[in-house]
Amino acid sequence: MSKMKPELFSSPAVLRCRGGAPVLSRADVPYPADCVFNAGVTRYRGQYVCAFRADSGYDGRGGFDRCVIGLAFSRDGVRWTVQDRPFLTPEDLGDPEITRVYDPRLTVIDGDLYLCFAADTRHGLRGGIAVVRDLARIELRCLTVPDNRNLVLFPEKIGGRYVRLERPFPVYSRGGVDRFDIWISYSRDLEYWGDSRLLLRVEDVPFANDKIGPGAPPIRTDKGWLTLFHTVDIDRSRGKNGWEDKWQKRYCAGVMLLDLEDPSRVVGLCKTPLLAPETRWETQEGYRTNVIFPGGLVPEPDGTVKIYYGASDTVECLATAQIDDLLALCRPAAELPGAGH
Numbered sequence: 001m002s003k004m005k006p007e008l009f010s011s012p013a014v015l016r017c018r019g020g021a022p023v024l025s026r027a028d029v030p031y032p033a034d035c036v037f038n039a040g041v042t043r044y045r046g047q048y049v050c051a052f053r054a055d056s057g058y059d060g061r062g063g064f065d066r067c068v069i070g071l072a073f074s075r076d077g078v079r080w081t082v083q084d085r086p087f088l089t090p091e092d093l094g095d096p097e098i099t100r101v102y103d104p105r106l107t108v109i110d111g112d113l114y115l116c117f118a119a120d121t122r123h124g125l126r127g128g129i130a131v132v133r134d135l136a137r138i139e140l141r142c143l144t145v146p147d148n149r150n151l152v153l154f155p156e157k158i159g160g161r162y163v164r165l166e167r168p169f170p171v172y173s174r175g176g177v178d179r180f181d182i183w184i185s186y187s188r189d190l191e192y193w194g195d196s197r198l199l200l201r202v203e204d205v206p207f208a209n210d211k212i213g214p215g216a217p218p219i220r221t222d223k224g225w226l227t228l229f230h231t232v233d234i235d236r237s238r239g240k241n242g243w244e245d246k247w248q249k250r251y252c253a254g255v256m257l258l259d260l261e262d263p264s265r266v267v268g269l270c271k272t273p274l275l276a277p278e279t280r281w282e283t284q285e286g287y288r289t290n291v292i293f294p295g296g297l298v299p300e301p302d303g304t305v306k307i308y309y310g311a312s313d314t315v316e317c318l319a320t321a322q323i324d325d326l327l328a329l330c331r332p333a334a335e336l337p338g339a340g341h
């Protein structure tokens, strides 16, 4: 299979677990699921908790009938036990407008578990935030106006406010094409959000030529909030890849550092990918090739992090890195939009 242009490579700071083989896939899920991927993962009440996206009912033309969120649990963050039924379906939200729920992210704040997710509706894509009670049900706190998604919550309040990263889709003002950026917003109660600011522009990332968006919820380090994001670049010379007639995009994981007191300030950015698609699960197999979609960043007591990412919109994989190595990759970047205020 031909390589995407330009060729991109993962940072040597990152080590793929099991040689890049999936840690979670459809074989682990006891209900209909063709693709199991784009998970959010956190540690909660003595175990790892994973919320994943499960697409089912492939129609043979590029679409799926159904898209739900499942939950899985693990003692070691590698071997998972999946609940026997989906955790969140569109019907659970009680709004007939909502057709799909997907791309979950998990954050623990003050001992409570929060779920961020994307919701497709008949009138646009919305981002949801809910508190998870007893690992059994959710209480919805907010749903954004369209078009917005990729919400992630910081694991603590900053200056008395909850903080989230997000990715709106400003189509008119960006020339009718994908030129989408990462934004930051604040809230005192998780319901009403504001003080929104542009955090990182797609133009700031040399290996993106299309769009960027938040990835995993940030983690605190003594140098700043270590934050993963996803990037998209397009190689228009490409045709059929994966199951669809045409798929020309590549998704990578990037890493940046945000100021601890003022997380709207980007204080460091790695100008090359943290993870670029390289293994066969990432470049050759599955529904969409060349997709790495980071959703979980879990710090360990030994100074490493677990990095969870969806591969090719088909399976979930795991990599590890030393936190210090990731911090060293995040070079000061004075010209960034958040750097000046």
Ligand code: BMA
Pocket: 038, 102, 103, 251, 288, 291, 293, 310, 313
């Ligand atoms: C985005 C989202 C993600 C997906 C990615 C690549 O728009 O739908 O869930 O992983 O595309 O297909």
